[in-house]
Amino acid sequence: MNKQVLIAGGGIGGLAAAIAAARADWDVRLFERATEFSEVGAGIQLGPNVVRRLQAWGLQRPLQQVVASPSALRACSAVTGKELARLPLGRDMVQRYGASYVTIHRADMHEILLQAAQNLPEVHLNLNQSVNSYTEQDSVVTIRTSANKLIEGDALIGADGVRSAVRSQMLGDGPPRVTGHLAYRAMVHQAQLPKRLRTSEVTAWLGPHLHAIQYPVRRGELQNLVVIVQGPPPADLDHWDHSANLPDLMQHLKGTCSYLQDLVQHVPDLGGEWRLWPVADRVPVASEAQMAQGMVALLGDAAHPMRPYLAQGAGMAIEDAAELQSALSMHDLDVSLRLRRYALNRWQRNARVQERSLRNGRIFHATGVVRWGRDLSLRALGGRIMDVPWLYEGAL
Structure with missing residues (x-):
């Protein structure tokens, strides 16, 4: 009889964990608080380190049907509009790292994983x-659900996001920290944009106290836009007037180039809207004990929520799940040792990505002499400074 793993959370991390555990010959019971499986309209960048894991799960074909394959990653000045550096993607990434660099609608990524799990x-x-x-006793972990049901299993995986209830009980380290960064997000149909505002690349616009990202998703039919600025979040996000976001956003973009301002202002003209999310994170993981204790482990944002400045939030959750599969497959070990092995093999890499994301945020939003030095380095080194071999190769 197979062992049973209980999974909290039905987002990308939870579904990836479910696929991984099933492939390790475990029975899986996943619990999602929503009344249906769905994801918001945002984009995800998947580096070759992540695409290789999805290919190993046999998901290459469904991926190919919905992803966009950007031709390059560009860094541009949000003030002057000039290109600072360019890293070719496409075949170059496949040759160097064995897989593509792709971009995907979050809902499409979620649907691929959901279909695979089902x-x-x-x-x-x-x-x-x-x-x-949850409680642990005699090699059994018992969860209590919001429906007041008690369910037993051999392991529990907390993949329940940045405000994880499983993490709260396991580590008791309070809520995630407010970063002082706000993410404005929008999605538009490329065909409705003027040709000069369409894109087949990933472009990062770097400006003082802000940056913007644009790239294609869903076979290039849609363009994902994100502008991250520094400032306090609205006092009551539950009742925040999202239609008021554009004037606030344009105030942040004063002094930026006409291209970026035109792109941002086209969103409501095309029937879209700017949605607002405050960015939350935690300090980088400090030990394996922050990812696994006893028969309970954390995965994805529940373990290592990070700022989006390395575009690896979803990627690290999928990498976590791949490592979880390897650990759960060690059938000669006790469950607690398998989960500890999972945490030992993941915590340092996750911490490094968290730290690099923090560093990138400071660089992206730099002012003064630091900004001048950043732009000079990008112009001098070009794509070499934008490539991240240790990340894309999958090393620590």
């Missing part, structure tokens, strides 16, 4: 139930 008979998905708490 096709595995070992996976049982439970909607409208979250994991509220």
Whole structure:
């Protein structure tokens, strides 16, 4: 009889964990608090380190049907509009790292993982139930759900996001920290944009106290836009007037180039809207004990929420799941040792990505002499400074 793993959370991390555990010959019961599986309209960048994991799960074909394949990664000045550096993607990334660099709509990524999980008979998905708490006794972990049900398993994976209830009980380290950064996000149809505002590349616009990212998703039909600025979040996000976001955003963009301002202002003209999210994170993981204790482990944002300045939030969750599969497959070890092995093999890499994301944020939003030095380095070194071999190769 297979062992049973309980998974809290039905987002990208939770579904990836479910696929991984089933492929390790575990029965899976996943609990998602929403009444249906869905994802918001945002984009995700998937480096070759992540694409290789998805290919190993047999997901290359569904990926190819929905991703965009940007031709390059560019860094530009948000003030002058001039290109500072360019890193070719496409075949160059495949030759160097064995897989493509692609961009994908978050909803499409979620749907691919959901379909893969539903096709595995070992996976049982439970909607409208979250994991509220758990107990461990005699090699059994018992969860209490929001429906007040008690369910036993051999392991529990907390993949329940940045405000994880599983993490709260396991580590008791309070809520995530407010970063002082705000993300304005929008999605538009490329065909409705003027040709000069369409893109087949990933472009990072770097400016004082802000940066913007644009790239294609869904076979290039849509363009994902993100502008991250520094400032306090609205006092009440639940009742925040999202239609008021554009004037606020344009105020932040004063002094930026006409291209960026035109692009941002086209969103409501095309029936879109700017949605606002405050960016939250935690300090980098400091030890394996922050990712696994006993028969409970954390995965994805529950373990290592990070700022989006290395575009690896979803990627690290998928990498976590791949490592979880390897650990759960060690059938000669006790469950607690398997989870500890998972944490030992993941915490340092996750911490490095968290730290690099923090560093990138400071560089992207630099002012004064630091900004001048950043632009000079980008012009001098070009794509070499934008490439991240240790990340894309999958090393620590």
